[in-house]
Amino acid sequence: MATDSFRLTITEARELLRKRELSAVELTRACLDRIDAVEPLLNSFITVCADEALAQAREADRRLAKGGAPPLCGIPLAIKDIYATRGVRTTCASKILENFVPTYDATVIARLRAEGAVFVGKANLDEFAMGSSTENSAFGPTRNPYDTQRVAGGSSGGSAAAVAADQCLGSLGTDTGGSIREPASFCGVVGIKPTYSRVSRFGIVAYASSLDQVGPFGKTVRDCAIMLRSLAGADPADSTCSTRPVPDYEAALSGEVKGMRIGVPKEFFVEGMQADVENAVRAAIAHYQSAGARVVEVSLPHTQYAVAAYYLIATAEASANLERYDGIRYGVRVEADNLLDLYRKTRARGFGAEVKRRIMLGTFALSTGYYDAYYLKAQKVRTLIKRDFDQAFACCDLIATPTAPTTAFRLGEKMSDPLQMYLSDIFTISVNLAGLPGLALPCGYDAEGMPIGLQLIGPAFGEEIILRAGDAYERSGVLTRKPAVV
Amino acid sequence: MATEKTNKINLDQVRHIALLARLELTADEEQRMLGDLEQMLEYVDKLNELDTAAVEPTAQVGDIGAAMRDDVVATCDDPQSILANAPDAREQMFKVPKIIE
Amino acid sequence: MSASSEKYEAVIGLEVHAQLLTRSKIFCGCSTEFGAPPNTHVCPVCCGMPGVLPVFNRRVLELAIRMGLAAHCTIAPRSIFDRKNYFYPDLPKGYQISQYETPLCKGGYIELPGDGDNGGPTRIRLVRIHLEEDAGKNIHAPDCSLVDFNRSGVPLTEIVSEPDIRTPEQAGAYLRELRSMLRYLEVSDGNMEEGSFRCDANVSVRPRGSDSLGVKTEVKNMNSFRHVEHAIAYEIERQIELLEAGERVVQETRLWDPDRGVTRPMRSKEYAHDYRYFPEPDLPPLIVPPDLVEQIRIAMPELPAARRARYTSEMGLTPYEANVLTQEREIADYFEAVLPGLKNRKAAANWVMTEVLRVVNESGRGVAQSVPAPAEVGSLLKMVEDGAISLNAAKTAFAAMCKSGKNAKATVSELGLLQVSDEAAIAAACDEVICAEPAKVAEYRGGRDKLFGFFVGQVMKAMGGKANPKIINEVLRRKLAAS
Structure with a gap:
């Protein structure tokens, strides 16, 4: 058992840890060994924290021995390297922060620490979470555990791959336009982006503040429910964080979908999407119908404008959020004899091509003479997109769509065409614009064996219903999970 | 690749934006940036298909209240640590090239 | 005034930054105390470390509303914060959190005391009062500059006037009145030396009688009321000379050089300035609870303008006397505490304006620390009124009391100052x-x-x-x- 305990789900490991049939140290060692074994193939991590993890595991074992330990005590997790972790280098996959060691923890990291969770390492990502493939990492791309010639998705590609390849039991990502759901879909794992404001953003390095949201990856929906409960809730250090009480998400997993109204938006089944993807998603919807759910057609007419609105809003916010990387207080600096050159050279050296592209677009969208035409216009379209969802949720309880139009693409395939890369988030982006919760879970495999993701979108603070629907699908056994080849 | 003849943005604007953003671009990068921005601006033009004259902008979503903090001093436990990551410091201050006002 | 300056009229608008009297900063818990060693009142939030978020200090809202009500502004029930983007070493995030399109307070006016000759008070209209965070401080060494973030995140209100001011003296009067109000309200200590009260001036000139505006310059770096008056006077003359010589005024930012008594253009190359304001996504909208404004309104102290009016109309003091007595709330309060039991208020006013203010000003300390309690001065003046002592004896007694701290009766008898009225x-x-x-x-x-x-x-x-x-x-x- 102990040797391949890295294959356990959190739900399973929690039981074994509580019964002391497995120690946190054994489990952590198993994951660290697994990381050693497969990391050369995948590059899921920027930093592996073996010593710290084992120390945390030993402490967790002491707590577990006393009994009554919290749910994530002793559970090895990977953390996207965009969460500030006290004393552990936090790079955001950027050269500009390659040596940055925070003196503070993100709120959710502090919460997980307090629960006794074990952090095995900091997972790879697209630089500053800007990308859909984890190819924009200053530390090299993460490869897909189902086919190492393909991308893991992004931006939280390392977090998704690490869970898919059993390098950890669960992980944390962030989702600004699909950065949890798309890699979950590509790597055949479960990921949830909660409602905007459900989880504190303090200590999460900002990409686009009005869109960024923290969320977990797990091997199962239940694992995500367990993690989300530990993450969510008010934070005095984040005044945009909701003070609503946090439900027991696990308790919501009744397995029952009877009477649920599942909306299917016609705009999400578009020309050019991969046939296997459409078929698998339609089959999943049909399964819900056979399990007693009602399928209703809904319309989200402004979906086709979401990518355009997103790339103006997100890049505008990003252009400001990234101004603090100036080589003065932390991070890489290129010395110069005057201030202007210090700024320009430091930022030219420190940022990668995609980050520069987005800073430029965002700066332009906010600049004098263009603000109304671009930034303000995009904010107005955001209103229309949000309104679409409000109207749709008047006649359904949740919405089911594909997570991405295709399965994982090949490394390098979209690197020369930024717009094509952006369009891989076409089904996830509108959910961020509207601030809604979205769950991605595997619903099949394409002809080449690559995972396909189903996306379940809930109304604001409707995490329970999408988790219940996702869990019910998983439990039904219609999908036999195909393990990653790595 | 786009050329300087494109209509959404020109090379001078690219340079101006790069200055505002404090990014030093090589001549090659300027050209590539011009092409990329042109492509994106062409793409986002589709927003103009929508009449938004009567639509209010949305800047924030979610359950955002009016949280505020009380006026209480929280002393930083270790002020030295603020300079721990500084590329260059002197006398407990961050050092930069001489600023000319 | 030269002949050419008779032909022109100056148009002046002032932007005042006043530090609000809070214990902690606007968006984090660091202390606002002045004079700490560099980078000791700092934390990840006010140093713009990655991933941190601002949380608004509710006291800032209360203080700013107090000032807004005093200046007759409209208080916005909902306003938002914006990011103002520019790169500078003392600006840790690369943007300043400020308010742009929706300031907390709009409109309003400040009433300047009348000087008695030109008749009644003058109104200077306000454009707005908004909230923002201060930047840190760049300290210039010979070979480099050094940055201290103790000030970074200190709460400020920016009070922007309409270009209603016409003379340097009026600008000085406006600033004195504003500072006086802020101190009455306990909104700001108005200390110019410590940077808690700063002023920039927008100055232009136009032919007298014209109602169009000339090209303006923005004058910065004025660290006292006198500097403001001198800098504006200089700038007006400079612009008039340019126009008279057939040249044009260039729109620019100029620094006042107090040593040479001139303004000069900022040397820094004008990088393209484009602040790219947009709504701050990290902060919720600033919602003013409906009852808060009323609570603050009810608790408002009497302001200098109201006191001046009362002193002239009820006590028969001259506008000049009323103005001197009301400039500092401490003095006006002192004056009023001297009055009970006295018939001759004018004499009491004179006493406070001459004897008390002289001692207070010479001591450089607060009223309570430098002069006897007002009731003691009251009883001294009562003795004068009753003929028990002479005015000269009262002065002698007052000087002794300031040193000894003894009361009026004891002092008068100790010094044998009682006069015979038998x-x-x-x-x-x-x-x-x-x-x-x-x-x-x-x-x-x-x-x-x-x-x-x-x-x-x-x-x-x-x-x-x-x-x-x-x-x-x-x-x-x-x-x-x-x-």
Whole structure:
């Protein structure tokens, strides 16, 4: 058992840890060994924290021995390297922060620490979470555990791959336009982006503040429910964080979908999407119908404008959020004899091509003479997109769509065409614009064996219903999970 | 690749934006940036298909209240640590090239 | 004023940054205390470390509303914060959190005291009062610059006037009034040396009678009211000279150089400035609870303008006196605490304006630390009113009280300052003098009125200088008249 305990789900490991049939140290060692074994193939991590993890595991074992330990005590997790972790280098996959060691923890990291969770390492990502493939990492791309010639998705590609390849039991990502759901879909794992404001953003390095949201990856929906409960809730250090009480998400997993109204938006089944993807998603919807759910057609007419609105809003916010990387207080600096050159050279050296592209677009969208035409216009379209969802949720309880139009693409395939890369988030982006919760879970495999993701979108603070629907699908056994080849 | 003849943005604007953003671009990068921005601006033009004259902008979503903090001093436990990551410091201050006002 | 300056009129608008009197910063818990060693009142939030978020200090809202109400502004029930983007070493995030399209307070005005000659008070309209965070401080060493973030995140209000100001003196009066209000309200300490009250001026000139605006310059780096007046006066003259010479005023930012007494353009190359304001996504909208404004309104202290009006209309003080007494709330409060039991308010006003203010100003300390309690000064003045002591004796007693801290009665008796008002004793002394100087009495009675002073002096001398001069006068007149 102990040797391949890295294959356990959190739900399973929690039981074994509580019964002391497995120690946190054994489990952590198993994951660290697994990381050693497969990391050369995948590059899921920027930093592996073996010593710290084992120390945390030993402490967790002491707590577990006393009994009554919290749910994530002793559970090895990977953390996207965009969460500030006290004393552990936090790079955001950027050269500009390659040596940055925070003196503070993100709120959710502090919460997980307090629960006794074990952090095995900091997972790879697209630089500053800007990308859909984890190819924009200053530390090299993460490869897909189902086919190492393909991308893991992004931006939280390392977090998704690490869970898919059993390098950890669960992980944390962030989702600004699909950065949890798309890699979950590509790597055949479960990921949830909660409602905007459900989880504190303090200590999460900002990409686009009005869109960024923290969320977990797990091997199962239940694992995500367990993690989300530990993450969510008010934070005095984040005044945009909701003070609503946090439900027991696990308790919501009744397995029952009877009477649920599942909306299917016609705009999400578009020309050019991969046939296997459409078929698998339609089959999943049909399964819900056979399990007693009602399928209703809904319309989200402004979906086709979401990518355009997103790339103006997100890049505008990003252009400001990234101004603090100036080589003065932390991070890489290129010395110069005057201030202007210090700024320009430091930022030219420190940022990668995609980050520069987005800073430029965002700066332009906010600049004098263009603000109304671009930034303000995009904010107005955001209103229309949000309104679409409000109207749709008047006649359904949740919405089911594909997570991405295709399965994982090949490394390098979209690197020369930024717009094509952006369009891989076409089904996830509108959910961020509207601030809604979205769950991605595997619903099949394409002809080449690559995972396909189903996306379940809930109304604001409707995490329970999408988790219940996702869990019910998983439990039904219609999908036999195909393990990653790595 | 786009050329300087494109209509959404020109090379001078690219340079101006790069200055505002404090990014030093090589001549090659300027050209590539011009092409990329042109492509994106062409793409986002589709927003103009929508009449938004009567639509209010949305800047924030979610359950955002009016949280505020009380006026209480929280002393930083270790002020030295603020300079721990500084590329260059002197006398407990961050050092930069001489600023000319 | 030169002949050419007669042809022109200046148009001046002022932007004042006042630090709000909070304990902690606007978006984090760091102390706002002045004068700490560099980078000791700092944390990840006010140093713009990655991933941190601002949380708004509710006290800032209360203080700013207080100022807004005092300046007759409209308080926005909902306003938002914006990011103002520019790169500078003292600006840790690369943007300043400020308010742009929706300031907390809009409109309103400041009423300047009338000077008595030009008639009534003058109104300077306000554009807005908004909230923002201060930047850190760049310290310039010979070979480099060094950055201290202790100030970064200190709460400020920016008070922006309409270009209603016409002269440097009026600009000074506006600033004094604003500072006085802020101090009355306990919104800001208004300390210019410590940077908690700063002013930039937008100055342009135009031909007198024109209603279009000339090209303006923005003048910065003025660290006292006098500097502001001098800098504006210089700038007006400079612009007029340019226009008279057929040249154009260039729109630019200029720095006041107090040593040379000139303004000069900022040397830094004008990088393209484009602040790219947009709504701050990290902060919720600033919602003013409906009852908060009313609570603050009810608790508002009486402001300098209202006090001035009361002092002139109810007490009969001149506008000048009212203005001097009301500039500092501490002084006005002191003055009013001197008054109970006194009939002569004008005398009390004079006393506070001369004796009390002189000691306070010389000591460089607060009122409470430098002069006796107002009730003691009241009782001293009451003794003067009652004729128990002379005005000179009161001054002597006051000086002694300032040093010793003893009360008025004890001091007066210790120093033997009580004057004799016993009419019988004075009459006896008068009789003695009249008997001793028969020749002078005869001269006086013969019409040499001037000799009256001589008799008063002799009587006073006989009584050891402590007789009530008023009574001496009465008795002597009577006795010298009778033959």
